[in-house]
Amino acid sequence: MTETVDGSTSRAQSGRARARKAKGLSIERVYTTEGVHPYDAVTWERRDVVQTNWKTGETVFEQRGVEFPDFWSVNASTIVTTKYFRGAVGSPEREQSLRQLLDRVVLTYTKAGKEHGYFATDADAEVFEHELTHMLLHQVFSFNSPVWFNVGTSSPQQVSACFILAVDDSMDSILNWYREEGLIFKGGSGAGLNLSRIRSSKELLRSSGGTASGPVSFMRGADASAGTIKSGGATRRAAKMVVLDVDHPDIVEFVETKEREEEKIRVLRDAGFDMDLGGEDITSVQYQNANNSIRVDDAFMRAVEEGTSYGLRARTSGEVIEEIDAKELWGKVAKAAWACADPGIQYDSTINDWHTTPETGRITAxxxxxxxxxxxNSSCNLASLNLLKFLSEDGTTFDVERFVKSVELIITAMDISICFADFPTEAIGETTKAYRQLGIGYANLGAMLMASGLAYDSDGGRALAASITSLMTGVSYRRSAELAGVVGAYDGYQQNAAPHTRVMRKHLAANDDIRTMHSMDIAVQREATKQWADNLKIGEKNGWRNAQASVLAPTGTIGFMMDCDTTGIEPDFSLVKFKKLVGGGSMQVVNQTVPVALKKLGYTGETIEAIMEYIAEKGHVVDAPGLKTEHYEVFDCAVGDRAIKPMGHVRMMAAAQPFLSGAISKTVNMPETSTVEEIADVYFQGWKLGLKALAVYRDNCKVGQPLSSQKSQDDKTSASATAEATPEVKTVVVEKPIRRRLPKSRQSITTSFSVGGAEGYMTSGAHENGELGELFLKLGKQGSTLAGVMDAFSIAVSIGLQYGVPLETFVQKFTNLKFEPAGLTDDSDVRMAQSIMDYVFRRLALDYIDYDTRSALGIHSAEERQRYLDTGSHQPISKGSTAAELVETQPETLKEAATAEAATTTEVPADVSAEQAQADTAKPAPKAAHTSAELLEVITGSAVDSPLCMTCGTKMRPAGSCHVCEGCGSTSGCS
Known part of the structure; x- marks a missing residue:
């Protein structure tokens, strides 16, 4: 796509001066044809984008007649219209076509490129404009969100999404930290910083001789500040990171801080307080607005490995003031992460070993x-490639040449953006312009591997991922070296020439160590080797334009803009997804990467169709008709029956890490049953495998623990003691249950339903007094085996009802039972169901159980939920909180609480009779306050296994360390 025209190389400190000392770039056409504008080569159509509040039906966004290419999905056009079109809706200034959005950005980049000497001729600038437009139009790549928000508007031209701040051991610096974070949050971005320069609570103040407060104390102020600023003016919380070095004397307090607060949340929630993020009572809990990470060096990790002590050092003098057991501290870290997902780990020695500018300063955050x-005090602008765009339709080849040319153009554009960008603080602007950090990355890796017939957790999958990452970064630095020959190296290059070159050689050496396995990754790795060699040759002559080139970001919203199936480095989340439909609504569909993968693996038409139908019904591939067991692993996902193991995620990160300037945004999901020791091992293996950072999340770790079994044990002990004191009973009376049959003619209700796309009919018959007495279930389009099982199940339930088993008992046992099909229903009272059984018994509860009993079970109708949502028309759900207020808060805590509480069961002591057990289970458990599961029930109508978007109600899915909505692009807190 581009090549460098020879010109003189200047390394003068002034970027503006040297920008005129060399000829510019010649840009060649790859995607476009001379004389044909990219817009004229596609078919455009008008669409109506209307979003309604899924709870109330109120229209929250409406823009009709927006213009998009016909191949853009409804999801992608909705996200771009609602998130990125500028101007007040309904005003003449409002953007109403993708053309306007792309022109606003691309023409700004092209103009700046011409002004700063990037192009040899005006014709080259026009080719650059057309090529960039085509790639964005065809979803080949995307810039990060701040570009779409700000570039070409009257707002500050902010192009960066990532910021790092600094704080020193002075009150002025600490207060300035609060101010700078606030400015960044206001602009819709997030920031991180290291607090280790602040003296510990075990050191003295120089001025008064008193004891210092310590960094954890000052975190309270920053946390409160972040909690009062709605990021970007929206409802989600700010995104921030705080880091503390492992040798800081306050490290134990830092490690345990959020674990203690999480326990406080559980206690207060159980007492009936509104402890959800944004809730009325959450302000009594601290440190909830930041991700916490500790910085560990190799010396500490070796001390953990060897079981030796490690010294904590005073911030003022650097002397060791305390010796700790490294393994014991490591255990505290793992325990805290097990309990609340914090802290994460950053491997300081590895990070700084790959640092290109150490003579300027260390990387601390x-x-x-x-x-x-x-x-x-620096920033980074991001862009991500859609890897699936470079894979052939049959999944056999990766278009290496087109990938190389695409990376060249993107890096050129990203560097141009620094020339006109605005920054939130002067210090950040100075550092970014002097070192020109870029963050090219990719999305759709998981989908591309599946389409290639490669398992995510396999040597072949890792080899291809490593090769592509190596090629991407190798081309990026080679282009950066060429740019240095045109517009000059970054200002800090001369000071850091030797370490920068050393890191380039480390990347090349790692590339040579890739163990290729297939023709595809062999071809990619071969080209990567060439690019790294050319990079070193050109760089040693010109220097480099950029101190950093690549990272792997979450790519949440922009991933959906590109219609990606998977985000960042993530595997596919699940084989069945929700697809938004034109005109509103959504449907559950099998991921369309699956048939491509099946074709690549050699399956043919009828077999592929049968497998797809099986996946649609079951949600997984186990026992799918005609599918070989050795191919199961190709379809493993992040969740489900064949969820990828935690170390599968870690090993994929380790494969890509040696070829990235920065690190990888990814959280390793772990099952609820994971132990503290397993989390400790994952963190330890991350160090061994050369990662720069790692975070884990254990399912349900952020909600209260299951109900204590202590009461049951006390009851059992009491019953045993009573039995010993009571004389033996000689006479045993056995009462035989009596079956109460229904009359020949009885009242009945027939309900048609759809759960996750599976349709059926339910007929319920009642006694003369209105009590439920029988049940019939018929499922459409199902095999005879399932139909027979449902008939038998209906008979069993009907007989149980007629013998006196209370309906409440069946409801308690079968609601929250989870299996496929599951998902959206067509019932306004029960919008989501975890299985057909879950839906059936929720519907029966609504039809036959009184309100008070249902309320204790956490089951409400749509009308009842609406009364909760209508402030003032009903009593609050719990102290200080109505459901309307809860809707405004983050969904994750409610989701996790519902999942944990739904999994809670009560064990029946062995010495309790069957009759007593039945009587006990028939009684709703007394509750002092509404549980989190009930709160979620009020809002959504059912317990679900993923957060629901608070705007459109679609299931969200993970993107790095946050969640993002596939329907509207809303995020849960990550910028």
Missing amino acids: SNPCSEYMHLD
Whole structure:
């Protein structure tokens, strides 16, 4: 796509002066044809984008007649219209076409490129404009969100999403930290910083001789500040990161801080307080607005490995003031992460070993998602490639040449943006312009591997991922070296020439160590080797334009803009997804990467169709008709029956890490049953495998523990003691239950339903007094085996009802039972169901159980939920909180609480009779306050296994360390 025209090389400190000392770039066409504008080569159509509040039906956004290419999905056009079109809706200034959005950005980049001497001729600038437009139009790549928000508007031209701040051991610096974070949050971005320069609570103040407060104390002020600023003016919380070095004397307090607060949340929630993020009572809990990470060096990790002590050093003098057991501290870290997912780990020695500018300063911190790691008071702008765009339709080849040319153009554009960008603080602007940090990355890796017939957790999958990452960064630095020959190296290059070159050689050496396995990764790795060699040759002559080139970001919203199936480095989340439909609504569909993968693996038409139908019904591939067991692993996902193991995620990160300037935004999901020791091992293996950062999340770790079994044990002990004191009973009376049959003619209700796309009919018959007495279930389009099982189940339930088993008992046992099909229903009272059984018994509860009993079970109708949502028309759900207020808060805590509480069961002591057990289970458990599961029920109508978007109600899915909505692009807190 581009090549460098020879010109003189200047390394003068003034970028403006040297920008005129060399000829510019010649840009060649790859995607476009001379004389044909990219817009004229596609078919455009008008669409109506209307978003309604899924709870109330109120229209929250409406823009009709927006213009998009016909191949853009409804999801992508909705997200771009609602998130990125500028101007007040309904005003003449409002953007109403993708053309306007792309022109606003691309023409700004092209103009700046011409002004700063990037192009040899005006014709080259026009080719640059057309090529960039085509790639964005065809979803080949995307810039990060701040570009779409700000570039070409009257707002400050902010292009960076990632910021790192700095704080020193002075009150002026600490107060300035609060101010700078606030400015960044206001602009919709996030920031991170290291607090280790602040003296510990075990050291004295120089001025008064009193004891210092310590960094954890000052975190309270920053946390409160972040909690009062709605990021970007929206409802989500700010994104921030705080880091503390492992040798800081306050490290134990830092490690345990959020664990203690999480326990406080559980206690207060159980007492009936509104403890959800944004809730009325959450302000009594601290440190909830930041991700916490500790910085560990190799010396500490070796002390953990060897079981030796490690010294904590005073910030003022550097002397060791306390010796701790390294393994014991490591255990505290793992325990805290097990309990509340914090702290994460950043491997300081590894990070700084790959640092290109150490003569300027060490890398001490990261942005909130941990992918950007560079100098203090700096920023990074991001862009991500859609890898699936470079894979052939049959999944056999990766278009290496087109990938190389695309990376060249993107890096050129990203560097141009620094020339006109605005920054939130003067210090950040100076550092960014002097070191020009870029963050190219990719999305759709998981989908591309599946389409290639490669398992995510396999040597072949890792080899291809490593090769592509190596090629991407190798081309990026080679282009950066060429740019240095045109517009000059970054200002700090001369001072850091030797270490920068050393890191380039480390990347090349790692590339040579890739163990290729297939023709595809062999071809990619071969080209990567060439690019790294050319990079070193050109760089040693010209220097480099950029101190950093690549990271792997979450790519949440922009991933959906590109219609990506998977985000960042993530595997596919699940094989069945929700697809938004034109005109509103959504449907559950099998991921369309699956048939491509099946074709690549050699399956043919009828077999592929049968497998797809099986996946649609079951949600997984186990026992799918005609599918070979050795191919199961290709379809493993982040969740489900064949969820990828935690170390599978870690090993994929380790494969890509040696080829990235920065790090990787990714959270390793772990099952609820994971132990503290397993989390400790994952963190330890991350160090061994050369990662720069790692975070874990254990399912349900952020909600209260299951109900204590202590009461049951006390009851059992009491019953045993009573039995010993009571004379033996000689007569045993056995009462035989009596079956109460229904009359020949009885009242009945027939309900048609759809759960996750599976349709059926339910007929319920009642006694003369209105009590439920029988049940019939018929499922449409199902095999005879399932139909027979449902008939038998209906008979069993009907007989149980007629013998006196209370309906409440069946409801307690079968609601929250989870299996496929599951998902959205067509019932306004029960919008989501975890299985057909879950839906059936929720519907029966609504039809046959009185309100008070249902309320204790956490089951409400849509009308009842609406009364809760209508402030003032009903009593609050719990102290200080109505459901309307809860809707405004983050969904994750409610989701996790519902999942944990739904999994809670009560064990029946062995010495309790069957009759007593039945009587006990028939009684709703007394509750002092509404549980989190009930709160979620009020809002959504059912317990679900993923957060629901608070705007459109679609299931969200993970993107790095946050969640993002596939329907509207809303995020849960990550910028």
